[in-house]
Amino acid sequence: MEVALAVMVMLIIILITVGVLCRRMLKYHSEHVNWRFPKALISHTEFYPGDILLFTPHTHGFVNSLFTQDFYTHGAIVVQDPTTGQLLISESMIGDEVMPHPSKEDVELVAGGKAVLLPLYARIKHYPGPVFLMRLTPGLTEEQSVKLWGLAQTQAPYPAFAHGLARLFGLDFMLKNNGRTYRHCMAHVAWILDQMGMTPMALLAQGKDTNSGTFLGTCKRITRIHGEPLGPYGDHEYLSPVHILYDIAPTQVPYIPPDDGEADQSKPDEFSKRRVSETPECGR
Numbered sequence: 001m002e003v004a005l006a007v008m009v010m011l012i013i014i015l016i017t018v019g020v021l022c023r024r025m026l027k028y029h030s031e032h033v034n035w036r037f038p039k040a041l042i043s044h045t046e047f048y049p050g051d052i053l054l055f056t057p058h059t060h061g062f063v064n065s066l067f068t069q070d071f072y073t074h075g076a077i078v079v080q081d082p083t084t085g086q087l088l089i090s091e092s093m094i095g096d097e098v099m100p101h102p103s104k105e106d107v108e109l110v111a112g113g114k115a116v117l118l119p120l121y122a123r124i125k126h127y128p129g130p131v132f133l134m135r136l137t138p139g140l141t142e143e144q145s146v147k148l149w150g151l152a153q154t155q156a157p158y159p160a161f162a163h164g165l166a167r168l169f170g171l172d173f174m175l176k177n178n179g180r181t182y183r184h185c186m187a188h189v190a191w192i193l194d195q196m197g198m199t200p201m202a203l204l205a206q207g208k209d210t211n212s213g214t215f216l217g218t219c220k221r222i223t224r225i226h227g228e229p230l231g232p233y234g235d236h237e238y239l240s241p242v243h244i245l246y247d248i249a250p251t252q253v254p255y256i257p258p259d260d261g262e263a264d265q266s267k268p269d270e271f272s273k274r275r276v277s278e279t280p281e282c283g284r
Helices: 002-032 062-068 120-126 142-152 161-168 185-195 201-205 215-223
Strands: 039-041 052-055 074-080 087-093 096-100 108-111 114-119 131-134 242-245
Touching: 074 142, 074 185, 087 120, 087 142, 087 185, 096 120, 114 120, 142 185, 185 215
Parallel strands: 039 242
Antiparallel strands: 052 074, 052 131, 074 087, 087 114, 096 108, 131 242
């Protein structure tokens, strides 16, 4: 009798859990199925240091629909090499196939396991899904841009599964690695914003920073940061996301990094310094 009762309780718990998860998935679908975004052609879009890129793949797993309830799955920040002027993006990734290999046919170039730098235009061109731009306004000064470039050189490792669980439950003390903190993609962007003095004012008032708290909290802070005054005086803010459409001709494909997967800073791509804007949503 006791065994039968225990089995029945377990079944009820399983059914309730499945029901709750299904409800969250349906809620996620209903919230995002009809989302519409302003669109801009990449050939007519300006990119500046400090701009945030948000990514959504063609399809994704249960992390978004069941946990974060967020439309975006990945984030990065635009940086500029002060020597060459080349625009790149600084992003932390687990170890993904980012673009076709530049010298090996039918082979994907894999980058990640830490924070990396990748050419901006090539990354957007080859990403398997839509990419969205959140413009920083006003733009960074030259001095701030150089500081941002320096922060992008910090190659903090991407968290393993155990570290992800630690951040999920706010156990930050587990995330130490020789003085460096493991950071997933959104945490990497959040850490850079905090180091740049661009923590949202609302968080500063609570004695918090953008990268504090749980994994889910950090993700939502970055994807929903647009419109919030940043820094102690509210000097900056991000504009709402704009869907970037890649329309550069095949003969104008930007430079792809060398075989080791790292950007060659001595060879900027031909669109790095483009300064054309015919799209109001993306202009300064």
